[in-house]
Amino acid sequence: MRVEELIGVSRGILFDFNGTLSNDEGLLEQAYDSALLQLGLTRLDPGEYAALLGRSDPDIAQAVLEHRGEGARINEFLSALADIYPAASISAGCLTPDSVAFVKWLLNNDKKVGIVTGTLRSMIEPVLAEYGLAEELNCLVTIEDVQAGKPDPEGFALGAQLLAVKAQEILVFEDSNAGLAAADSLGMRVVGIGGAIETPRLAAHYSTMDDLAAEVVALEGS
Incomplete structure (x- = not known):
């Protein structure tokens, strides 16, 4: 049909x-990377974000933080992500x-x-x-x-x-x-x-x- x-x-x-x-999706991966750097954490590993596609943002964030031993900082990370993503998305069209x-x-x-x-x-x-x-x-x-x-x-x-x-x-x-x-x-x-x-x-x-x-x-x- x-x-x-x-x-x-x-x-x-x-x-x-x-x-x-x-x-x-490419921009969102960059936003995750920027949020990690804002929290003073290591950047995404190659393929790390791609392996998590399809999950919700809180689930992806939790997995990314736990990989760095920082799972307790989930609210701080999501707040940083929410500050970064909208303006970047609008700017990139x-x-x-x-x-x-x-x-x-x-x-x-x-x-x-x-x-x-x-x-x-x-x-x-x-x-x-x-x-x-x-x-x-x-x-x-x-x-x-x-x-x-x-x-x-x-x-x-x-x-x-x-x-x-x-x-x-x-x-x-x-x-x-x-x-x-x-x-x-x-x-x-x-x-x-x-x-x-x-x-x-x-x-x-x-x-x-x-x-x-x-x-x-x-x-x-x-």
Whole structure:
């Protein structure tokens, strides 16, 4: 099924944020590195961050700190990360004009749209506000709103509840196998973004959100 057909038969749309709606995994890794340096700790090892992709930011932070024998400094580290990431993301344009336009197009076409993310509210809200999305989205579920992050389906279940849409009528955009497992377990269809997700289990797959957004915009204009 083509993406426009998937969107057409869906009443609700839920986006993962980091690495999906926002093209920011490289920048986020840099933010972790900067936060470690700010706390006077050693920088990330090669491949350390990549091995933790798909987990929530608190889980990644805990693993990174425990690797350095500094697990008790989790709140200090997350505070530093929340200070560093939003401005860096906005400056780098990680949430691109095409992706923002795609979200607004969905809303204008009577779709209920939200975000389910393993990041912190303090990291995502300033970015959404910068692009005029904070007040337009129908829901925002962050790691603070659930007991367990992906692959636990709690976040997507809460997103469906807040959208007031049945899980089977929701289309999810995800970049991680943990997110895919969470959404799939609820019967949600999943469109994969990027190269780190299991394509055989996806309803569709795109290299970036911009590629998907460009296709939808092109179809609308044809």
